[in-house]
Amino acid sequence: CFPGINSSGVLGKMGNTCSAEKVMNTSKPLTAEADIATDQVTSLAWKPLCCNIKGTRCLRNADWLPGMGYSDLYCICQIPGKPFSRSVTEVVNNSLNPVWNQELQFRDYDAGDVLEFYVYDKDWIRPDDLLGYVALQSEQFHSGGFEGEVRLERAGKDVEAYLAIKIEAPAKEDTGTPKAGKPPAPQEIPKALEASGNFNRPADYGWLEESLHLVCTNSMSALDIRNVSTGSRHCPIFFTLGGCPNDRCGMQSLMFVTDDERQVDFWWVKPQKSNPANLAKETLSLHNHGRHKNNPGMSKPFYQPLAELFQQGTVVGEWRFGLQVVGIGSVVSTWRAFIEHVTKEPAEKLYVHFLWEEDWTLDPFAQSKFVRGKIVYQKDLKYPVFHSRQYEIHDGKVIISNYEEPCAKAVLPDGSLKDLWDLGTTN
Numbered sequence: 001c002f003p004g005i006n007s008s009g010v011l012g013k014m015g016n017t018c019s020a021e022k023v024m025n026t027s028k029p030l031t032a033e034a035d036i037a038t039d040q041v042t043s044l045a046w047k048p049l050c051c052n053i054k055g056t057r058c059l060r061n062a063d064w065l066p067g068m069g070y071s072d073l074y075c076i077c078q079i080p081g082k083p084f085s086r087s088v089t090e091v092v093n094n095s096l097n098p099v100w101n102q103e104l105q106f107r108d109y110d111a112g113d114v115l116e117f118y119v120y121d122k123d124w125i126r127p128d129d130l131l132g133y134v135a136l137q138s139e140q141f142h143s144g145g146f147e148g149e150v151r152l153e154r155a156g157k158d159v160e161a162y163l164a165i166k167i168e169a170p171a172k173e174d175t176g177t178p179k180a181g182k183p184p185a186p187q188e189i190p191k192a193l194e195a196s197g198n199f200n201r202p203a204d205y206g207w208l209e210e211s212l213h214l215v216c217t218n219s220m221s222a223l224d225i226r227n228v229s230t231g232s233r234h235c236p237i238f239f240t241l242g243g244c245p246n247d248r249c250g251m252q253s254l255m256f257v258t259d260d261e262r263q264v265d266f267w268w269v270k271p272q273k274s275n276p277a278n279l280a281k282e283t284l285s286l287h288n289h290g291r292h293k294n295n296p297g298m299s300k301p302f303y304q305p306l307a308e309l310f311q312q313g314t315v316v317g318e319w320r321f322g323l324q325v326v327g328i329g330s331v332v333s334t335w336r337a338f339i340e341h342v343t344k345e346p347a348e349k350l351y352v353h354f355l356w357e358e359d360w361t362l363d364p365f366a367q368s369k370f371v372r373g374k375i376v377y378q379k380d381l382k383y384p385v386f387h388s389r390q391y392e393i394h395d396g397k398v399i400i401s402n403y404e405e406p407c408a409k410a411v412l413p414d415g416s417l418k419d420l421w422d423l424g425t426t427n
Contacts, residue, residue: 047171048383049109051077053089053117054164055099060156062121062129071121071131073098074222075163079106079113086210088222091122091331102327105217107384107409109170112138117163119152130154132161145169190403190421196359196372198242202412205241207271207279208253212239212411216353216384218326221334225257227265227286234259236284237310237323237337239269240303242373242418243357251276254296254303255284256310258335262323264307268294310337316398318343324351326381336381339400350377353386356417370394370425374417385409390421399423 053075062071072093079085085106092098106115115136121129132152140146147166155161214220214236221235234257245251256266269283282292296303308314309321320340327334337352353376361369372392379387386408390401401423408414 048105048107049170050103050105050168050382051115052103052166053077053100054166055097055101056119056132056152056161056163057097058159058161059096059119059131059152060159060161061096062123062131069094070096071129072123073131074120074122075100076118076120077104078116079109080116082108082113085109087217087219088214089219090222090327090334093331103382104219105382105384111142111170114138115141115167117150117152117165119161119163131156132163134163136165136167141167142170188403190401190423193420193422196418196420198358198418200242200245201415202241202356202417203415204251205253205412207251207277208239208241208269209411211236211255211269211279211284212354213384215239216378216386216411218334218336218381221327221332223284224331225284229286229288232259233332234265235332235335237264237335238352239354241354241356243360252294254299256307256337258311258323258337260333262311264311264323266303266307267296270294315342317400319398319400324349339375339377348379350375350379350387351381352377353411355391356388358418358420368394372420375400376413376417384411386411386413388413388417390423392423392425394425399425 056073056075059071059073063069072091073095074091075089077087085108087104087106089100089102089104092100106113117132117134117136118130119132121131123129132155134150134152136146136150145166145168149162149164152161152163211220214223215238220237223236225234225236226232227234236255236257238256240254240256244253250270252268252270254266255269256264258264265286267283267286270280272278272280280292283294286295287293288295309316310323313320313322315321318341320342322338322340324336324338325333326336338349339352340347340349356374356376357371358373360371370393372390374388375391376386376388378385388405389403392399401421403421405416
């Protein structure tokens with residue numbers, strides 16, 4: 001359902017980015033005339049809380065039948081009452097003393113929040129077995145952090161099991177304007193284009209919010225995502241939003257994945273038919289047949305060039321596309337896709353969160369085709385702070401704007417993501 005890509009170019013639309021170092025929560029772009037007062041008080045907010053789940057020891061064996069080996073273990077950490085804080089480690093197979101050494105970030109941490117940890121044995125047929133639980137109160141780590149072992153509750157009769165964790169002392173970051181000093185030179189803001197006529201909004205994709213959170217916290221490889229036909233395991237690297245629904249298809253999003261051989265693939269993920277506010281989790285895996293069929297179908301040739309850009313590490317103009325391992329898992333590694341401004345010193349990697357598709361050629365028989373949208377990305381993998389910038393593809397020629405838009409902390413930005421700029425290609 002996405003036109004206008006050929007083998008020499010990229011996919012649909014890419015997002016705007018933000019060059020300001022400080023996080024700004026605003027729906028309007030900065031104006032070149034904006035004055036920054038030198039006597040304003042700096043605004044502070046909590047930085048994302050960093051927690052390293054090191055491992056456990058002395059767990060009971062949930063796979064106790066002969067020939068079954070030991071448990072396949074993973075850990076969930078979350079802040080009660082904040083459902084999108086839920087983060088999951090990799091699965092360590094056949095072990096009673098797993099070592100994850102996996103760092104998680106909690107962007108919505110506030111002073112007073114409790115951290116809950118659950119250790120489970122992964123079962124492929126029946127529900128997963130809980131092997132231990134512990135809750136850390138805010139006063140146990142808020143003032144100076146925490147590093148050590150904590151005893152797990154609900155570990156089983158006469159079982160003393162322990163979880164090793166490290167929590168960095170929470171800190172605050174400057175999210176406002178400086179008290180004094182010369183303001184940075186404003187960016188040159190491009191001329192705004194008229195509205196595209198695309199009625200889809202970022203808020204329409206709330207059913208994907210939890211998956212987007214797992215991408216930005218580098219946790220997607222913990223999910224069991226596979227090609228059902230071949231059994232091959234994959235790690236999601238980014239999604240495309242904005243192109244659906246349209247007059248040819250209903251609500252869906254294209255998910256790009258890679259395996260440990262750096263082979264990039266993609267398929268559709270969809271919301272539940274009975275409850276459109278929730279993801280149909282079966283569609284996280286590729287089904288070529290049956291009621292969960294979600295292969296790309298006729299969209300395959302349009303999106304394949306984009307997959308190849310990241311898979312082959314292609315350089316297009318000033319930008320290099322690539323893939324990077326950011327975590328080692330027991331089944332599949334954690335990967336992130338990035339674009340890198342190769343002419344900038346030092347080179348800066350922008351880790352793709354998702355692509356927003358805003359405008360494209362409607363006539364499939366047009367001699368000249370274009371797509372236009374935004375790339376949404378992170379600059380630092382430790383912090384879920386998102387930037388965006390416009391991208392365009394005209395008959396295979398890729399253009400990525402130098403204008404970086406104001407930053408946001410929400411995994412789904414507001415409607416200003418739909419604003420397009422004149423990059424000199426509209427004629």
